[in-house]
Each structure stands twice: as structure tokens, then as C-alpha cells.
Amino acid sequence: MTPQPPENRDKDAGRWSDLGRPPLNxxxxxxxLVRPGALWTALDVVPATGSTNTDLAARAAEGEAEGAILVAEEQSSGRGRLDRVWSAPPRSGLFFSVYLAPHVSVERWGWLPLLAGVATTTALSQTAGIDTALKWPxxxxxxxPEDSAAGERKVGGILAERAGPGVVIGIGLNVSLTADELPVPTAGSLALAGARTTDRDPLLRAVLRSLERWYTDWQSADGDPVASRLQETYAAGCATLGRSVRAELPGGTDLTGxxxxxxxxxxxxxxxxxxxxxPVGAGDIVHLRPATPQRPEGDDSPEP
Structure with a gap:
């Protein structure tokens, strides 16, 4: 066997430096995922970037085709809502963005991040075998588990942004983070939730296939959330409904109910x-509880 040059050995060592977190294939x-007639038209995996949403939005502005997927093994400037920033160890989660250009009324595009939430939780429940829920939005x-005092933990988030003639949707999921690696005490990971797999390849495939199915059905219904069953499915999986909450609204006002x-x-x-x-269309939602556990505030999830 021909010895590898030192620079190649260093590259391979970095790529496999954490054997419990192999790179995506x-x-x-x-x-x-990328096949004739499918929604997904391109898929790129980069070792690191600032934000997959920012990068894919720039490509959309230059004429990127619908269905492009950009995945990063690590993000240095991941963004959540209200420009919150987070970080996570390399290959510890799934950090990716997709570009969609719906052929439905723009007034219904607001359903896209909720659609992405339904698609993601559905895929995780089926593939990882864990109980998932959505906190609006x-x-x-x-x-x-019932014998744990941890309660609900946030393992992921979704960020949708207009880009070119369409929308870039970023999804971030904490997959294998340990308790010591969590950014805040209210965060969680699939591993800590007892997922039956933390192999990111099948998890990513499952989420993207689920997203394709939901998006296709929603478009076929001309974006109608009732005809596509999106509204009822989101409501069924929404942990916010039926609870007393405080909505922290833009402008610094609050609304409780x-x-x-x-x-x-x-x-x-x-x-x-x-x-x-x-009705509340924007703002941070705080789940109010009868006891006084630690309040789940801030944006502790991995969003691109």
C-alpha cells in the first residue's frame, strides 16, 4: 500500500476524529434522494459553514433550482429566530436547508415552516422511535421518560426565509449531543431522549422524504391547509394547544391566555x-406551568 502524504493523513484524521460521529455519505x-421526477434536485454536504440558510439563499438569488439541499457538518454562525446564535460540536446534529418555490398563493406560504415541523416530527417519530411534539411556531x-424530571426538551428548530423567488427553510436537530454538550439546561438531543438510532444518514433521508410528501400534498391542494390535512395534523401534534401561555410580542408587549x-x-x-x-402571528411563546420549573426561554435549538 502506498503511504499517504502527511496532508492527506491529517485530513482523514480530522474527518474521522470522532468515531461515534461519522461524516454523512x-x-x-x-x-x-435526487432522482428524476423527485422534488430534490441537488444535494451538497460541506464540512463547515457559517449558515446553510445564508449560503442557500445566496444561491437562490443567483437562480438555484427548486429542490436544492445544503447540509453542513458544522455551523459557526447558525441562526434562530430573532437572530439568536448557537453552536454545536461537529457532526453532532443535522444542520441543513432546502430551497422551495411553491406554485401556490403567497398568502399561504406562511404554512411552510409549520409544514416542515409536521414533516420533521413525523419522520423522527417513525425512524428514531421517540415521542415528539411541536411548540408553536x-x-x-x-x-x-416518565421517570425523569426533565420534562419537555427542545431538540430542534426551523427557520424559513424568503430567498429569490422562493423560500429557504432551515432545519436543525440535536442528534448525539451529550448532557455536558447541551447549550442550555432546557435543550435536549435525540440520544438523550432514547432514540433507537442516532445514525444521521437514515434520519436525514427520513426527514427529507417526509418533507417531500407533505410539500407535494400541500401544493396539490393549492396550499389549502384543510384539504391537505396540514392544519389538523399540526394541531394534533402541537404541545402548545390547551395550555396557558404567554406570548411575547414584537414591540415588547405580552399577551397571556x-x-x-x-x-x-x-x-x-x-x-x-x-x-x-x-390570533398571534409572530412572537415568542412561553408555556406556563402550574409549578415553577425552569422556564424554557431563549433559542437553544440548532437552527441554520
């Missing part, structure tokens, strides 16, 4: 103490 992912939760519905525009409807039903 880009070629195998392309064979499985864009958080992915897992429930700790019981979350009673998801309306036709994807907004959260709160029933306030004075009997008014108030």
Missing part, C-alpha cells in the same frame, strides 16, 4: 381572561 444521500420538542387553536393562516389563537380570542 453525500454520494449515498444523492442516490437515495417552529420548535421541535421531545418528552423525557389559553392556546385554543391554530387558525387558517397558521396563527396561534389565544383565549384571554376577558373572553377575547386573539
Amino acid at each position: 453525500a454520494a449515498a444521500l444523492r442516490r437515495a 417552529n420548535d421541535i420538542l421531545v418528552t423525557a 389559553e392556546a385554543v387553536a391554530i387558525d387558517g393562516d397558521g396563527r396561534l389563537v389565544l383565549a384571554t381572561a376577558d373572553g377575547v380570542q386573539q
Whole structure:
């Protein structure tokens, strides 16, 4: 066997420096997902980047075709809502963005991040065998075992941004993070939730296939959340509904009430103490609890 040059040995050592977190197999992912007639048209895996959403949005502005997928093994400037920043060890999660250009009314594009949440939680429940839920509008939760005091933990998040003639949707998931690696005490990971697999290749395939199915059905229904069953499925999996919550609204105001519905525009409807039903289209939602556990605040999830 011909000895490898030192620079190649160093490259391979870095690539496999954590044997418990092997790199994604880009070629195998392309064979499985990018095929004639499919939604997905291109898939790239990069070792590191600042933000997959930023990178893919730039490509969309230059004419990228719908269906492009950009995955990063590590992000240095991952962004959540309100420009919050987070970081995670290399290859410890799934950090990726997709570019979509829906052929439905722009007024219904607000359902896209909720659609991505439904697709992701559905795939995780089936592939990883864990109980998942959605916190309105864009958080992915897992429930700790009954004998644990941890309660709900946030393992992922979704960020949708207009880009070119379409939308870039970023999805971030904590997969193999250990308790010592969690960014804040209220965060979690699939591994800590008891997932039956933390192999990122099948997890990524499952999420992308689920996203393709939901997106195709939603488009076939002309973006109608009722006809596509998106509204009822989101509501069924939403941990926010039926709870007393505080909505921290843009401009620094608060609104407290019981979350009673998801309306036709994807907004959260709160029933306030004075009997008014108030839709909330943007803001941070805090789940209020009868006891006084640590409040799940901040954006502790991996979002591109």
C-alpha cells in the first residue's frame, strides 16, 4: 500500500476524529434522494459553514433550482429566530436547508415552516422511535421518560426565509449531543431522549422524504391547509394547544391566555381572561406551568 502524504493523513484524521460521529455519505444521500421526477434536485454536504440558510439563499438569488439541499457538518454562525446564535460540536446534529418555490398563493406560504415541523416530527417519530411534539411556531420538542424530571426538551428548530423567488427553510436537530454538550439546561438531543438510532444518514433521508410528501400534498391542494390535512395534523401534534401561555410580542408587549387553536393562516389563537380570542402571528411563546420549573426561554435549538 502506498503511504499517504502527511496532508492527506491529517485530513482523514480530522474527518474521522470522532468515531461515534461519522461524516454523512453525500454520494449515498444523492442516490437515495435526487432522482428524476423527485422534488430534490441537488444535494451538497460541506464540512463547515457559517449558515446553510445564508449560503442557500445566496444561491437562490443567483437562480438555484427548486429542490436544492445544503447540509453542513458544522455551523459557526447558525441562526434562530430573532437572530439568536448557537453552536454545536461537529457532526453532532443535522444542520441543513432546502430551497422551495411553491406554485401556490403567497398568502399561504406562511404554512411552510409549520409544514416542515409536521414533516420533521413525523419522520423522527417513525425512524428514531421517540415521542415528539411541536411548540408553536417552529420548535421541535421531545418528552423525557416518565421517570425523569426533565420534562419537555427542545431538540430542534426551523427557520424559513424568503430567498429569490422562493423560500429557504432551515432545519436543525440535536442528534448525539451529550448532557455536558447541551447549550442550555432546557435543550435536549435525540440520544438523550432514547432514540433507537442516532445514525444521521437514515434520519436525514427520513426527514427529507417526509418533507417531500407533505410539500407535494400541500401544493396539490393549492396550499389549502384543510384539504391537505396540514392544519389538523399540526394541531394534533402541537404541545402548545390547551395550555396557558404567554406570548411575547414584537414591540415588547405580552399577551397571556389559553392556546385554543391554530387558525387558517397558521396563527396561534389565544383565549384571554376577558373572553377575547386573539390570533398571534409572530412572537415568542412561553408555556406556563402550574409549578415553577425552569422556564424554557431563549433559542437553544440548532437552527441554520
